[in-house]
Amino acid sequence: NRQLRPFEDECLARGIRYKLIGKCGFWQRPEILDLLAFCRIVEDPLDDVAFSRILLSPYPCSRYLGRATLAVLHRPYLPSLALGFDHKELKSFHRDALCRLHGFLTDLRRTALNSKGTGDVVYNIVDLSDMESYYRAEGGDDGDNFAAENISEAIAAARRFRSLADFIAHAKRAEHAARSGTGLTLSTIHGAKGKEWTTVYVAGCSDGLLPHKRGDWEEERRVFYVACSRAAKRLVLTWHGNPSALIPSISGAKVAFAGTENP
Numbered sequence: 001n002r003q004l005r006p007f008e009d010e011c012l013a014r015g016i017r018y019k020l021i022g023k024c025g026f027w028q029r030p031e032i033l034d035l036l037a038f039c040r041i042v043e044d045p046l047d048d049v050a051f052s053r054i055l056l057s058p059y060p061c062s063r064y065l066g067r068a069t070l071a072v073l074h075r076p077y078l079p080s081l082a083l084g085f086d087h088k089e090l091k092s093f094h095r096d097a098l099c100r101l102h103g104f105l106t107d108l109r110r111t112a113l114n115s116k117g118t119g120d121v122v123y124n125i126v127d128l129s130d131m132e133s134y135y136r137a138e139g140g141d142d143g144d145n146f147a148a149e150n151i152s153e154a155i156a157a158a159r160r161f162r163s164l165a166d167f168i169a170h171a172k173r174a175e176h177a178a179r180s181g182t183g184l185t186l187s188t189i190h191g192a193k194g195k196e197w198t199t200v201y202v203a204g205c206s207d208g209l210l211p212h213k214r215g216d217w218e219e220e221r222r223v224f225y226v227a228c229s230r231a232a233k234r235l236v237l238t239w240h241g242n243p244s245a246l247i248p249s250i251s252g253a254k255v256a257f258a259g260t261e262n263p
Contacts, residue, residue: 025175112125
């Protein structure tokens with residue numbers, strides 16, 4: 001999962017259709033969708049869809065709001081906020097929370113205007129919303145995916161774009177591309193169990209990654225075997241840095257060792 005974003009981005013850049021097996025792609029992770037909602041509200045203050053997602057987000061800026069507030073507000077939400085928060089159906093602490101959120105979003109847009117480069121804009125959004133610190137304190141991990149690391153990865157990705165609008169458009173293209181259902185298959189090893197392809201690339205066969213530095217050796221060896229046995233005809237192992245110590249365990253197979261002249 002943590003290697004997914006570069007592959008999705010490269011497929012988009014090269015016009016390669018792809019599909020995802022199992023978990024959602026990088027750009028569909030909940031924390032990334034939350035971050036994109038903040039980006040969209042900075043770009044367009046009247047984006048009520050983005051605002052509704054922010055209302056439901058778990059970060060300090062949206063505390064005491066959530067579904068109860070969303071059910072009362074009428075579209076478009078943000079113009080209603082600008083009219084003075086005159087929502088008699090809301091309890092007083094909800095109205096106060098709504099005022100605070102409006103002030104926070106106003107400050108967020110002001111900070112974004114003074115930021116240098118798209119990466120800095122996204123970094124400031126993460127910093128001011130306490131997104132990354134929230135996940136580091138509260139968790140947000142599901143075993144092999146780490147929300148805080150994904151947010152850091154999104155900041156790094158944003159630095160490649162000239163504008164926030166370009167960054168948002170890229171994420172939207174990635175979301176549509178992942179739903180194509182055809183082309184190159186991207187999968188975790190666990191997601192590939194029970195399946196077989198003519199050619200399989202196992203990416204990240206690096207020391208410390210596969211086997212993972214915190215993993216059990218025997219379990220990691222079984223996982224590696226699952227990955228390699230998904231290939232019917234051709235298996236390619238790739239790595240950066242030092243190759244995995246597990247590679248000699250499949251030396252009897254025909255393997256194309258990528259990245260080395262003398263395997």
